[in-house]
Amino acid sequence: MADTIFITDERIDGDTDADGPLAGCTVAIKDNISTEGVRTTCGSAMLEDYVPPYDATVVSRLKDAGATIVGKTNMDEFGMGTTTETSAFGPTDNPAAPGHVPGGSSGGSAAAVAAGEAELALGSDTGGSIRCPAAFCGVVGIKPTYGLVSRYGLVAYGNSLEQIGPFGETVEDAAALLDVIAGPDDRDATTRAVELDGESYADAATGDVDGLTIGVPTELVEGADEGVVDTFWDAIAELEAQGAEYHEVSLPSVEHAVEAYYVIAMSEASSNLARFDGVRYGPETDADGNWNEAFSAVRKEGFGDEVKRRILLGTYALSAGYHDKYYKKAQDARAWVKQDFDEALSEADVLASPTMPVTPFEQGESVDDPLQMYLADANTVPVNLADLPAISVPAGESDADGLPVGLQLVGPSFGEERLIRAASALE
Numbered sequence: 001m002a003d004t005i006f007i008t009d010e011r012i013d014g015d016t017d018a019d020g021p022l023a024g025c026t027v028a029i030k031d032n033i034s035t036e037g038v039r040t041t042c043g044s045a046m047l048e049d050y051v052p053p054y055d056a057t058v059v060s061r062l063k064d065a066g067a068t069i070v071g072k073t074n075m076d077e078f079g080m081g082t083t084t085e086t087s088a089f090g091p092t093d094n095p096a097a098p099g100h101v102p103g104g105s106s107g108g109s110a111a112a113v114a115a116g117e118a119e120l121a122l123g124s125d126t127g128g129s130i131r132c133p134a135a136f137c138g139v140v141g142i143k144p145t146y147g148l149v150s151r152y153g154l155v156a157y158g159n160s161l162e163q164i165g166p167f168g169e170t171v172e173d174a175a176a177l178l179d180v181i182a183g184p185d186d187r188d189a190t191t192r193a194v195e196l197d198g199e200s201y202a203d204a205a206t207g208d209v210d211g212l213t214i215g216v217p218t219e220l221v222e223g224a225d226e227g228v229v230d231t232f233w234d235a236i237a238e239l240e241a242q243g244a245e246y247h248e249v250s251l252p253s254v255e256h257a258v259e260a261y262y263v264i265a266m267s268e269a270s271s272n273l274a275r276f277d278g279v280r281y282g283p284e285t286d287a288d289g290n291w292n293e294a295f296s297a298v299r300k301e302g303f304g305d306e307v308k309r310r311i312l313l314g315t316y317a318l319s320a321g322y323h324d325k326y327y328k329k330a331q332d333a334r335a336w337v338k339q340d341f342d343e344a345l346s347e348a349d350v351l352a353s354p355t356m357p358v359t360p361f362e363q364g365e366s367v368d369d370p371l372q373m374y375l376a377d378a379n380t381v382p383v384n385l386a387d388l389p390a391i392s393v394p395a396g397e398s399d400a401d402g403l404p405v406g407l408q409l410v411g412p413s414f415g416e417e418r419l420i421r422a423a424s425a426l427e
């Protein structure tokens, strides 16, 4: 089996004179984040030869911090997947569970950290794309609050849902990378400044959970595999032993979260991906004269099956006769999910659940079963619908199959320090 961690392993040295916070640190970058002069493919044949003329804001910040970028990592095509198997460049193996998928869509980034190919990595999370691979590969991943990290230079898939975020072997490592990339950017009007309680996100990794109240949403536990649930409760017991308290809470709306997420994400994708037309982006074809034929030919060749499926469904959901029935309904469900989280977080400091309801699939097991793949996102997508921050931290291995299980902690808007503090107690 091909094992692609990096799509491009060109090294980019940061500012080597700088005594920056990441001087001497190696970082891998998901291949949907623009790097000036270095190919950025989004895991798609459509962008196989695309070389951006500018750096994403997060990449400029890494360079200024003195980091060494070691390569661009494999991913599900345009971020669409949960296994990294929809990449046009072949699958990535899971270093923590060989023969299994690393999760997705940022599977290459999590695998790079798990395999020791890079100390840190950047991914993007539209509906779990950082937390799922973190959980599957046994590393830490943070999905920041919407608006904490600039999306300038991130190739858009679902703009209203996605954030760039860090991976690390430890909570403190991931938090140190968040320190470098977080903060307002004139080029992304959705970003804002946040006042921290302490000096930095990394400083919050104290492991102090004394008096912390944890809400466990029943709906996010009952659907998970038994081995995952057992490992999850062991982790909660560990936090309890260190002074935290837990109680069960309810998020009735999350029953509709997967449907709402996929309608919104596919609708946004169908609009975002219209720019890949063989003129502005994508390979030229020899279809002569007729725009429609040329447009179809490029997209037929350049996009994989999952991307085509989502463009078709997203276009359908946005079309005049169906807009109210699907898109608007999904937006209503999104508002309800947000409201449920706000209520639950008024009764608890953080919410905890298994990151993924399952352990890593075997390679090839789910790629032809999109529904199984979408349903595996049940615990991660509600957080993106609610714009909230979340972290996935290794919780141990499932007794059932010995594979990695992640614990997800969700916090209030811009409450990353609280999540970092709580997650570090499990290390």
Ligand SMILES: NC(=O)C[C@H](N)C(=O)O
Pocket: 079, 080, 081, 082, 104, 105, 124, 125, 126, 127, 128, 129, 130, 265, 377
């Ligand atoms: N992009 C993501 O966050 C992954 C999610 N499974 C999706 O396919 O949309």
